[in-house]
Amino acid sequence: MKKLFLAKQATKLTAGQIDRRQFVMSALAAGVVLPSALSMADKAIAATPKKGGLLRQGMAHGATTDSLDPATYENSMMTGIGFAYGNCLTEVGPDGALRPELAESYESSDAKTWVFNLRQGVEFHNGKTLTADDVIASLNHHRGEDSKSAAKGLLAPIVSMKADGANRVVVELDGPNAGFPFIVSDYHLVIMPSVDGAVDAQAGVGTGGYVLDSFEAGVRSTFKRNPNYWKANSAHFDELEMLSLLDTTARQNAIMNGDVDVIDRVDPKTVALLARVPTLSILEAAGTLHYTMPMRVDAAPFDNYDLRMALKYSIKRQELVDKILLGHGQIGNDHPISTANQYHASDLAQREFNPEKAMEHYKKSGHSGTIQLSASDAAFAGAVDAAQLVAASAKEVGIDVEVVREPSDGYWSNVWNKKPWCTCYWGGRPTEDWMYSSAYTADTEWNDTAWRDTPDAKRFNEIVIAARAELDEGKRRSMYFETQQLIHNDGGAIVPMFANHIHALSKNLAHEEQIAGNWELDGNKNTERWWFA
Structure with missing residues (x-):
């Protein structure tokens, strides 16, 4: 009492x-x-949020090829920008649970027809009032036949959308999908104002807590607080400045010198150093973030199953966690579903470094010669070192891996999803279906392993579709176990480790006790959730 x-x-x-x-x-x-x-x-x-101040954050992301079009967002800087100026229908809270955002509520009796009831009186930055037409036009922006949006696959199940009055959107799917409300929280699906059924995707106009003031791709973006923000007790800063600081040392120096108030992607090697700075705090969150080395199965030599298996068995995963993450994470098992997910296959045998099996598969592959692994610390802090460790352990087996150092700028447009083997990261997703729909199903642009046409890949796609409609939890769990097993065995993804999100921030910054782990920077929502104490 x-x-x-x-x-x-x-x-x-x-x-x-x-x-x-x-x-x-x-x-x-x-x-x-x-x-x-x-x-x-x-x-x-x-702990009481206060209004005011300029928040400056240094981010380990950004490229000169970045665009304000949400369909093109491919890094966390653009995600942060999108969430600063815009909102989605739903959002993932700090506790990992889904909650309504622009949709005040959502409902379905069969998981096939979903009704989203919109908040009334919400205004875009241009003064237009939010209506169902804006939602439909914003989602349709990603669905066109010629769309290259990374969210195109996520929305592929939509058969039709219609407005039921000004504030209700009815979405009809091609089959039941119990997780669809999670899908519409995806950062690509920012709701924009429409005119005659179309949106201006380059305008940077939304309903969010901040109004975009300037945008320099891959350099800097600035914002001012939206005085008419609909979300109570949010967006506390007067101004925002987001800086692209791809270089790890540059980010570290910026936070130590007081040039920025917070940085993401702290290199585990410098955590102890930054923790000793009297003005700084270290903020760490575990979640679904994982570091990968995708092999494109549509390109030689990775179109060879035995070659892929040889490489998977030639990696010392615990060594990577110990030396690259310095213990700030856990080993992966060549699939993207983390222990934070509901249907993680904990019974799937952990793949270990096994020289005998690696050599057995390598001989069966018939391959000889050098295999190139493209790497850049733009993928994750220590990615080049991780690639060197992979090359060293592969050499013990008798496999020659050459590490190709790639430039940080343009890495995501010139290397990832193009070069046959590279380093990469995924923030992960709250649900299995969402993770698969983002990076593994046949219809997504971001299938960075091009794993689509093998018998196991086809089986995987069949199960993913069936699992969406399966409401029996036991059967669904069994289905998702099989999907993880299929990726683990046949897929092109090497997933050696899951990493914690590590941030360094000024002790003047305050936040709730629990922060989100689905993305760095409190789910990339820190701009509306944090404040200056």
Whole structure:
């Protein structure tokens, strides 16, 4: 009872219903000693979001080829920009649970027909009021026959969309999909204002907490707070500045020198150093982030099953976790579903470094000569070192891997999803179907292993479709176990490790105790969730 009473008093204090003195007096009356009462009051006040200030963040992402068109977003800087100026129908909360955003609620009786009830009175930055037509036009932007959007595959199940009045959108799918409300929280699916059924995707106009002021692709973007933001108790900063700092040392120096207030992608090697800086805090979150080395199965020599298996068995995964992540993560098992996902296949045997099996498969492949692995720290901090470790362990087996150092700028447009073997990262997704639809199904542009046409790949695609409609949890779990097994055995993805999100931030920055792990920077929503203390 005492704990509940104090919690209620703390809520009153942060809401301004009582002042600090009244809180302390009530705590003393409840039997709390004075020093503890004062400390509790200070802690409650510090946790109260305050408005104001310029948030400067240095990000390990960005490219000169970036575009404001949400269909093209392919890195976390653009995700952060999109979430700063725009909203989706739904969003993933800090606890990993789905919650409504522009859709005030959503419902379905059969998981095939979904109705999204929109919030009323929401305004775009250009003054237009949000309607069902804007939602339909924004989603259709990714669905055209000639669309190259990474979200095209996610929306492929949609058969039709229609407005039921100004504030209801009815979406008909080609089959039941219990996870569809998660899909529409994807960062590509920012809702934009429409005119005559079309959107201006390059305008950077949305309903978000901040109004885009300037955009320099791969360099810098600035924002001002939206004074008419519909979401209560959010978007606390007056201004934002997002800087692309691809170089790990440059990001580290920027936060140490006070040139920025927060950086993402802290190199595990420098965590201890930054933690010793009196003005900084280290913020770490575990989740679905994983580092990969995708082999394109439509390109030699990776079109050879035995060659792929030889490489998978030639990797020392724990060594990568120990030396690249310095323990800030866990080993992977050549599939993208993490222990944070509901249907993680924990019973799937962990693949280990096995020289005998690696050599057996390598001999069966008939391959000889050098295999090139393209790497850049643009993929993840330590990616080049990780590639060198892979080359070293492969050499023990008798496989010659040559590490090709690629430029950071343009890596995502010139190397990833183009070169036959490269380093990569995936933020992961909250659901199995969403992860598969983003990177593994036959219809997605981001299938970076081009794993589409083998018998196992075809079987995988069949199961993914069937699992969407399966409402029996036991059967669904069995289906997702098989999908992970198929990728693990036949797929082109080498997934050696899952990494924690590591940030360094000024001690002047405050946030809720729990932060999201689905993306870095609190699910890339820190701009509306954090504040200056």
